[in-house]
Amino acid sequence: MGIVIFDGIAYGMLLFLIAVGLSVTMGLMSFVNLAHGAFAMIGGYAAVTAMNQFGLGFFPALVASFVAAALVGGVLEFTLYRRLYRAHPLDQVLLSIGLVFVSVAVFTYFFGPTIQAFSPPESLTGSMSLMGLEVGRYRLFLIVCGFAILAGLLLVLNRTRYGAMVRAAVDNQRVARGTGIHVQRLFFLTFAFGCGLAGLGGALSLGILGLEPSFALKYLIFFLIVVCVGGAGTIIGPFVAALLVGIVDVAGKYYLPELGAFLIYVFMVITLLVRPNGLIPRKGL
Amino acid sequence: MLKKTPVIAALALACGLLGTPAQADETLRIGVIASYSGPYADYGRQFDAGIQLYLKEHGGKIAGKKVEIIKKDTAGPAPDAAKRFAQELIVRDKVSFITGLDFSPNAYALAPIVTQAKVPTVVMNASSSAITTSSPYIARVSFTVQQVSAPMATWLLKQGVKETYVVVADYASGTDAHTAFEQAFAMGGGKVVGSVRTPMNNPDFSAYVQRIKDAKPESVFFFFPSGVMPPAFLKAWKERGMEEAGIKLFATGEATDDSYLEATGDAALGLITSHHYSYAHKSEKNQKFVKDFYDTFGKSMRPSYFAITAYDGMAAIAGALQKTGGDVSGDKVMAALKGLQFESPRGPIEIDAATGDIVQTVYIRRTERVGGELVNVEFDQFDKVKDPAKAAK
Amino acid sequence: MKSLSLTPGQLTGLEAAFWLLLASSFWLMPDHLTLLSQILILGLFAVSLDLALGYAGILTVGHAAFFGCGAYAAGLLAKHGWGEPFSGLLLALLVCAALGYALSYLIVRGADLTRLMITIGVCVLFGELANRLSGITGGTDGLQGIVIDPVLGLFEFDLWGKTAFVYAFVVVLAMFLMTRLIVSSPFGLALRGIHDSRKRMQAIGSPVAARLRMAYCFSAALAGVAGALMAQTSQFVGIEALSFNRSAEILIILVLGGTGRLYGGLIGAIVYMLVHDWFADLNPQYWMFWLGIFLIVVVMVGRGGIMGALSRLVRIRRA
Numbered sequence: 001m002g003i004v005i006f007d008g009i010a011y012g013m014l015l016f017l018i019a020v021g022l023s024v025t026m027g028l029m030s031f032v033n034l035a036h037g038a039f040a041m042i043g044g045y046a047a048v049t050a051m052n053q054f055g056l057g058f059f060p061a062l063v064a065s066f067v068a069a070a071l072v073g074g075v076l077e078f079t080l081y082r083r084l085y086r087a088h089p090l091d092q093v094l095l096s097i098g099l100v101f102v103s104v105a106v107f108t109y110f111f112g113p114t115i116q117a118f119s120p121p122e123s124l125t126g127s128m129s130l131m132g133l134e135v136g137r138y139r140l141f142l143i144v145c146g147f148a149i150l151a152g153l154l155l156v157l158n159r160t161r162y163g164a165m166v167r168a169a170v171d172n173q174r175v176a177r178g179t180g181i182h183v184q185r186l187f188f189l190t191f192a193f194g195c196g197l198a199g200l201g202g203a204l205s206l207g208i209l210g211l212e213p214s215f216a217l218k219y220l221i222f223f224l225i226v227v228c229v230g231g232a233g234t235i236i237g238p239f240v241a242a243l244l245v246g247i248v249d250v251a252g253k254y255y256l257p258e259l260g261a262f263l264i265y266v267f268m269v270i271t272l273l274v275r276p277n278g279l280i281p282r283k284g285l
Numbered sequence: 286m287l288k289k290t291p292v293i294a295a296l297a298l299a300c301g302l303l304g305t306p307a308q309a310d311e312t313l314r315i316g317v318i319a320s321y322s323g324p325y326a327d328y329g330r331q332f333d334a335g336i337q338l339y340l341k342e343h344g345g346k347i348a349g350k351k352v353e354i355i356k357k358d359t360a361g362p363a364p365d366a367a368k369r370f371a372q373e374l375i376v377r378d379k380v381s382f383i384t385g386l387d388f389s390p391n392a393y394a395l396a397p398i399v400t401q402a403k404v405p406t407v408v409m410n411a412s413s414s415a416i417t418t419s420s421p422y423i424a425r426v427s428f429t430v431q432q433v434s435a436p437m438a439t440w441l442l443k444q445g446v447k448e449t450y451v452v453v454a455d456y457a458s459g460t461d462a463h464t465a466f467e468q469a470f471a472m473g474g475g476k477v478v479g480s481v482r483t484p485m486n487n488p489d490f491s492a493y494v495q496r497i498k499d500a501k502p503e504s505v506f507f508f509f510p511s512g513v514m515p516p517a518f519l520k521a522w523k524e525r526g527m528e529e530a531g532i533k534l535f536a537t538g539e540a541t542d543d544s545y546l547e548a549t550g551d552a553a554l555g556l557i558t559s560h561h562y563s564y565a566h567k568s569e570k571n572q573k574f575v576k577d578f579y580d581t582f583g584k585s586m587r588p589s590y591f592a593i594t595a596y597d598g599m600a601a602i603a604g605a606l607q608k609t610g611g612d613v614s615g616d617k618v619m620a621a622l623k624g625l626q627f628e629s630p631r632g633p634i635e636i637d638a639a640t641g642d643i644v645q646t647v648y649i650r651r652t653e654r655v656g657g658e659l660v661n662v663e664f665d666q667f668d669k670v671k672d673p674a675k676a677a678k
Numbered sequence: 679m680k681s682l683s684l685t686p687g688q689l690t691g692l693e694a695a696f697w698l699l700l701a702s703s704f705w706l707m708p709d710h711l712t713l714l715s716q717i718l719i720l721g722l723f724a725v726s727l728d729l730a731l732g733y734a735g736i737l738t739v740g741h742a743a744f745f746g747c748g749a750y751a752a753g754l755l756a757k758h759g760w761g762e763p764f765s766g767l768l769l770a771l772l773v774c775a776a777l778g779y780a781l782s783y784l785i786v787r788g789a790d791l792t793r794l795m796i797t798i799g800v801c802v803l804f805g806e807l808a809n810r811l812s813g814i815t816g817g818t819d820g821l822q823g824i825v826i827d828p829v830l831g832l833f834e835f836d837l838w839g840k841t842a843f844v845y846a847f848v849v850v851l852a853m854f855l856m857t858r859l860i861v862s863s864p865f866g867l868a869l870r871g872i873h874d875s876r877k878r879m880q881a882i883g884s885p886v887a888a889r890l891r892m893a894y895c896f897s898a899a900l901a902g903v904a905g906a907l908m909a910q911t912s913q914f915v916g917i918e919a920l921s922f923n924r925s926a927e928i929l930i931i932l933v934l935g936g937t938g939r940l941y942g943g944l945i946g947a948i949v950y951m952l953v954h955d956w957f958a959d960l961n962p963q964y965w966m967f968w969l970g971i972f973l974i975v976v977v978m979v980g981r982g983g984i985m986g987a988l989s990r991l992v993r994i995r996r997a
Contacts, residue, residue: 003495004492004495007489007491007492007495010491011488011489011491014488014489080974080978083978084977087977087981088981088982089737089790090731090933090937091933091977091981091982093929093930093933094930094933094934094973094976094977094983095973095974095977095978097926097930097970097973098969098970098971098972098973098974098977099970099974100970101966101967101969101970101973102966102967102970102971102974103970104322104323104966104970105322105964105965105966105967105970106967108322108326108963108964109964109967112327112330112585112586113324113325113326113327113330114327114544114545114548115512115513115516115545115548115549116548117547117548117549117550118548118550119550119551125524126524126526127524127525127526134525134526136491136524136525138524139491139524207520208488208489208517208520209488209489209513209517210512210513210516210517210548212324212512212513213324213326214323214324218324218486219488221798221802221922222488224794224795224798225795225799228791228792228794228795229795232791249489249492250489250491250492251492252492253483253492253493253496254492254493254495254496257481257482257492257493257496260482260483260484260487260492261455261484261487261806261809261810262803262806265799265802265803265806266799266803268795268796268799269784269796269799269800269803272788272792272795272796272799273784273787273788273796276787276788276789276792277788277789277792321962321963322958322962322963322964322965322966323966326963329962329963330963356962357958357962358958358962358963358965362818362916362917362918363916363918364820364912364914364915364916364918365716365908365912365914365916365918365919368712368912368913368914369712369713369716369912372712372837372838372839373709373710373712373713375837376709376837376838376839377709377710389818389819389820390818390819390820390914390916390917390918393819393820393822393914394820394912394914394916396822397913397914398837401837402837413819419822455809455810456809456817456818457812457816457817457818457819458818460812460817484806
């Protein structure tokens with residue numbers, strides 16, 4: 001029982017770590033960014049390249065993954081995304097799907113279609129004893145990361161000037177602009193930051209998921225579930241949703257393996273029917 | 286509604302540009318339907334390499350004719366597209382053979398077309414047993430799921446393993462593997478103590494591995510399609526200390542596909558699998574095959590079981606045309622293909638005269654680190670294995 | 679439509695020309711008939727999505743649920759001995775209409791994002807169910823053994839795809855004309871009103887939810903017919919017919935063509951499939967790159983898809 005809950009939390013944190021960036025770009029900035037998985041993939045490949053080609057350690061590689069995804073995100077924001085902030089959501093869908101197609105082809109070209117080798121550092125392999133449970137070290141690490149990122153984001157958004165500006169700009173762009181906030185630059189930074197988070201999540205997922213070029217599309221549904229069930233545009237929402245989804249999925253597969261494939265979707269549909277705007281609709285962040 | 290005329294005109298033009306290639310009698314056109322893009326692009330890439338290597342070794346010719354390969358990409362299982370491609374290859378490109386075919390639904394979908402058109406079709410991978418019975422114009426040079434799963438059961442019994450737990454991916458081939466394994470295992474007095482089917486899109490295996498750990502079986506047999514699933518499963522297996530818990534793990538060779546093995550890493554070490562080809566197979570013919578493969582395509586890609594079946598597929602076509610004296614008419618080619626025997630780099634193979642399916646050696650291998658790289662080392666074998674699903678009928 | 683100085687007569691003439699041009703491809707492109715039938719079928723599927731998305735404003739990425747159910751309905755009927763094609767279409771239409779109406783209670787509520795996720799969820803669940811019921815559906819190996827009788831007892835489905843093309847063309851045209859009728863009926867106008875301003879329609883006493891449910895039901899039925907056509911012309915049903923990827927692909931096709939314009943789905947299907955086929959023939963490995971660039975360029979050049987861009991172009995020239 002205990003270990004199942006633990007694994008569920010760890011899996012949930014994995015989903016949260018990748019999806020939280022989507023909550024920033026899609027939720028806060030209301031851009032239907034289906035290319036989110038592609039940014040996570042960029043982070044994953046950046047980390048793998050840093051480790052396998054340049055011999056960096058895992059932790060510096062995590063930094064590299066954030067930087068790489070944020071850079072690419074920034075460039076694309078400047079060249080493409082910027083022009084579509086006020087376009088119809090369906091145009092945004094078309095653009096981001098186009099980007100996904102390009103990214104899949106590009107990564108297949110440079111890295112080949114098979115999965116990338118990844119071995120976590122010695123300190124994160126195997127399992128250890130925690131409160132009477134034999135828990136996987138890597139999973140414990142994911143949980144720690146999840147809480148750290150949650151705390152960091154809440155702090156930045158609620159306690160800093162930057163966070164206040166973002167909240168203002170998201171609520172009412174016009175008024176925010178009137179008060180002298182440079183909205184365009186702010187959105188540029190926020191978008192790049194969201195992509196960076198995706199990249200970091202992608203790198204952290206290496207210990208559990210296999211990284212290959214179709215990563216960009218394969219897990220997209222799970223990220224969308226977390227963001228939408230949680231309530232787009234919040235940070236706490238996706239966190240809670242990720243925990244629930246993770247626990248429901250792992251516990252379901254453990255106790256009711258016959259229904260393993262169905263549970264997570266049933267859970268999503270029911271939650272959304274009961275709470276159409278997500279568990280924690282956007283009001284306070 | 287005024288605005289579509291220019292579009293249509295442009296489209297008509299684009300269609301014209303697609304055109305049909307000029308035809309010459311001295312070319313042998315072969316259509317390859319496979320996954321060249323998407324999550325399974327490695328399959329198409331390996332097919333391509335195997336085909337190119339064969340052609341290179343034979344001066345680009347089969348039965349004295351220059352070979353032209355026409356590639357069609359299905360990007361994974363896509364029966365509608367596969368059927369359309371088969372039709373287009375036959376009607377528009379006038380191919381003499383259709384080959385490739387990595388996914389079973391794609392092969393099933395085009396069976397009626399090749400029957401109608403009497404175009405011989407050589408399956409290079411799709412491993413659902415009934416494909417060869419779905420049309421008299423289909424022969425197979427790869428394997429069937431049952432053919433590689435059942436020998437594992439027999440071998441386990443030989444080692445004195447009496448109880449096992451079965452884990453398969455929840456799709457048609459997974460069910461086939463499960464059934465074939467369980468039948469063979471029960472026939473020799475073994476007992477399947479439990480089983481679980483995992484969804485195809487399953488990012489995390491911790492729940493399933495934990496379930497097995499708590500069930501404490503003597504051994505576990507698993508079948509997953511090659512790709513991301515086996516490494517994820519093996520990682521969870523390692524992390525959870527299953528080996529230390531004394532549970533032995535066995536699988537079919539998809540788990541240690543040579544294309545994915547190096548990236549799977551040490552989690553695969555010691556795993557015992559059954560399959561028809563390992564690139565480390567010890568024979569002169571295979572050593573030459575691997576050397577030529579590396580010389581041609583570089584060392585970034587290992588020949589996997591897709592490359593070898595593609596290579597053999599071309600050899601089978603050549604062998605059949607040699608028998609017919611270059612005649613490509615469907616019935617004569619199929620008659621020649623059936624009963625064809627030759628030495629492949631993987632060992633002796635034969636196309637069963639009765640079924641058009643392959644008869645071959647199935648090897649038992651252990652994943653080891655040899656000279657710094659992870660390989661499947663063969664240490665036991667079953668000779669002349671036929672598809673058990675057909676033998677049962 | 680924003681085409682300014684066109685009389686309704688000219689407009690109808692253009693529509694007729696469009697269909698005649700499509701029909702003439704039977705003689706102009708005899709080598710591409712199977713591709714053309716599949717384009718027509720996907721076009722119908724996209725039009726059905728347009729009815730839900732473009733007219734009723736229901737954002738769905740799960741429409742393959744109906745496409746697949748229609749395909750299985752027609753496929754299973756034929757497999758179990760009733761090979762007459764039109765009854766297969768009818769069955770698919772009825773099954774999917776019922777299914778669509780039942781599911782509409784789940785879907786006609788909540789915000790865009792909620793609808794999006796619920797439709798995805800339902801579609802994936804259908805796919806899993808079809809996989810689980812492999813005894814009936816054939817699972818991932820696909821539904822085999824479908825034998826379709828000659829159309830009207832006269833025209834057998836041939837290797838060149840001639841019968842399939844004519845059959846698909848006639849059915850798609852009939853379905854399209856029906857949709858056209860629905861869209862221009864008072865019901866269709868009410869939908870348009872709801873799409874533009876839900877609150878006002880509610881205020882003038884239009885039963886908004888009921889209208890949307892009917893629209894979703896129509897849309898599902900059309901998607902089912904498209905699926906049935908695909909099953910009958912290819913005499914095979916793969917589980918992919920129900921997949922999320924198919925739902926996403928048809929959305930791309932519709933958005934590329936332009937939503938809310940009736941012809942958007944057809945134009946989108948023609949352009950997308952031909953471009954796709956062309957790129958994939960040129961470069962089987964990396965066609966996704968070129969297709970992706972193509973989509974990005976389309977968005978950058980003209981919002982609202984091809985039809986949106988064209989309508990602007992025309993207006994500018996005439997102004």
